[in-house]
Amino acid sequence: MASINYAFKEISCKIVFYGPGLSGKTTNLQYVHQKIPPQTRGNLISLATDQDRTLYFDFLPVDIGKIHGFSTKFQLYTVPGQVYYNATRKLVLRGVDGLVFVADSQKSKMDENMESFQNLVENLSEYGYDIDKIPLVFQYNKRDFPDISSLEELGKALNPEGLPYFEAVATKGIGVFDVLKCISKLVLDQAKRRQLFPEREIETEEVEKAPALLSLSQMPQTEQMAEALNSSTPVENLTQEAVTTITQKKPEPPAEEITPKPQDTHKETKPEIELDIGEIAEKEKVKMDQIPSRESPTIISWSAGKSGKKTKSKGFFLWRFVNKLFNR
Amino acid sequence: MRQEDLVIYEEQIEKIEKALSRLIEDAQAKCVLLVDKDGHLITRQGFTQSLDTTALAALLAGSFASTREIARLVGEPEFSVLFHQGKKDHIHITLVGERTILAVVFDDRTTIGMVRLYAKEATENLGKVFSSANRQDRQTEEEKKTDLDSEFSTSLENRLDDIFSEQS
Numbered sequence: 001m002a003s004i005n006y007a008f009k010e011i012s013c014k015i016v017f018y019g020p021g022l023s024g025k026t027t028n029l030q031y032v033h034q035k036i037p038p039q040t041r042g043n044l045i046s047l048a049t050d051q052d053r054t055l056y057f058d059f060l061p062v063d064i065g066k067i068h069g070f071s072t073k074f075q076l077y078t079v080p081g082q083v084y085y086n087a088t089r090k091l092v093l094r095g096v097d098g099l100v101f102v103a104d105s106q107k108s109k110m111d112e113n114m115e116s117f118q119n120l121v122e123n124l125s126e127y128g129y130d131i132d133k134i135p136l137v138f139q140y141n142k143r144d145f146p147d148i149s150s151l152e153e154l155g156k157a158l159n160p161e162g163l164p165y166f167e168a169v170a171t172k173g174i175g176v177f178d179v180l181k182c183i184s185k186l187v188l189d190q191a192k193r194r195q196l197f198p199e200r201e202i203e204t205e206e207v208e209k210a211p212a213l214l215s216l217s218q219m220p221q222t223e224q225m226a227e228a229l230n231s232s233t234p235v236e237n238l239t240q241e242a243v244t245t246i247t248q249k250k251p252e253p254p255a256e257e258i259t260p261k262p263q264d265t266h267k268e269t270k271p272e273i274e275l276d277i278g279e280i281a282e283k284e285k286v287k288m289d290q291i292p293s294r295e296s297p298t299i300i301s302w303s304a305g306k307s308g309k310k311t312k313s314k315g316f317f318l319w320r321f322v323n324k325l326f327n328r
Numbered sequence: 329m330r331q332e333d334l335v336i337y338e339e340q341i342e343k344i345e346k347a348l349s350r351l352i353e354d355a356q357a358k359c360v361l362l363v364d365k366d367g368h369l370i371t372r373q374g375f376t377q378s379l380d381t382t383a384l385a386a387l388l389a390g391s392f393a394s395t396r397e398i399a400r401l402v403g404e405p406e407f408s409v410l411f412h413q414g415k416k417d418h419i420h421i422t423l424v425g426e427r428t429i430l431a432v433v434f435d436d437r438t439t440i441g442m443v444r445l446y447a448k449e450a451t452e453n454l455g456k457v458f459s460s461a462n463r464q465d466r467q468t469e470e471e472k473k474t475d476l477d478s479e480f481s482t483s484l485e486n487r488l489d490d491i492f493s494e495q496s
Binding site for chain 1: 332333334335336337338340341342364365366367368369370371380382383386387390393394397479480481483484485487488489491492
């Protein structure tokens with residue numbers, strides 16, 4: 001799993017390229033290594049046999065620089081594709097944050113693709129990982145070969161859930177960076193989400209104290225939560241500017257009106273959580289009253305400030321809730 | 329197996345670096361690296377400028393992982409100490425707690441016995457830092473995680489566009 005170092009402001013994530021032997025996993029890394037600026041990447045390390053077949057893994061660190069103050073690094077690994085090397089292949093999966101499944105598009109390789117995918121599921125489950133919880137994208141490689149399966153066939157066999165996929169010719173670099181960009185974003189979004197909504201906190205302490213938080217957080221995607229609470233503003237985009245815009249649209253509603261309104265609106269949309277939100281709203285009423293200056297974006301600091309260590313999560317939902325209210 | 333991210337805070341790093349500096353001094357080692365079992369470098373001390381520490385961290389973790397499998401095959405739960413002997417430089421690797429690996433690089437100015445002795449002491453100290461840090465996590469997380477808040481995604485997308493799009 002990702003390593004997040006607040007002392008050095010660093011995030012480091014592990015992305016593994018998985019797939020059957022000779023499907024082009026190492027070629028992907030070699031292309032990335034060739035093309036991105038040297039200051040962005042480290043050395044490509046290949047633990048390979050004399051015949052250049054991957055024995056343990058290939059490793060390429062990529063430093064994409066500072067994102068919002070955090071120096072963000074990806075460690076790209078490949079696994080040995082040959083069936084024989086399953087022991088080492090499994091080891092590479094340890095602590096994986098994101099997966100790229102590199103499939104060989106040739107019709108004759110379809111069985112190998114499926115076998116490799118099955119092997120991936122098994123190896124992950126041996127670590128206790130659930131493939132549905134790890135970001136995964138597919139790369140259908142070797143699209144320039146003559147006798148290839150159609151995208152529908154590949155999708156049906158490997159990706160019935162319709163996860164992101166890309167056609168590729170890794171030797172020419174086609175589809176290589178598209179895959180990398182997609183998986184990088186998914187991985188960092190997930191790491192961020194885990195930091196903002198750590199499951200263990202919800203599972204242990206918050207269950208009794210905040211049932212509303214539990215029922216909301218159990219939804220698989222943050223976006224879904226955002227949809228439920230705030231149909232027009234996905235949570236990923238809830239930037240400070242967004243809050244400012246919203247607050248400018250509806251300036252200065254009397255503070256007393258806020259508390260009853262959430263209860264009313266939620267009765268219509270989310271009846272099962274209405275009581276809990278109401279309770280939270282009640283508890284937070286004093287704090288709500290402390291936000292008279294909604295023309296300035298102080299809601300951010302109110303919802304995420306250091307003052308309310310325990311109440312912050314509740315406040316966070318309430319804050320989104322207030323957003324929804326203002327959007328109406 | 330734990331599926332949580334490894335999160336390190338500033339107050340932990342201070343203690344960790346202090347323990348590592350002391351280890352270098354006492355054992356007369358060249359440098360030490362503290363590495364996550366997944367291959368992420370946590371921190372390093374000593375003469376590391378000439379080393380590719382990122383790659384070293386990944387390889388050390390890989391090496392440790394394969395040794396652990398070997399241990400399992402011969403019926404041991406885990407080899408907790410690993411030692412690579414070279415002509416000039418040597419590496420002594422120990423497991424710290426459940427998740428981290430301490431690697432000490434040293435040469436003939438000192439001896440394996442000294443390194444082993446002080447590495448053991450440092451391992452115990454580091455173990456304490458990690459276990460006490462786990463208890464504090466819950467409070468500090470609340471404060472720190474705001475750093476990864478909403479604007480992160482937007483900045484990320486722009487940055488990924490900058491780096492990857494122009495290459496494809």
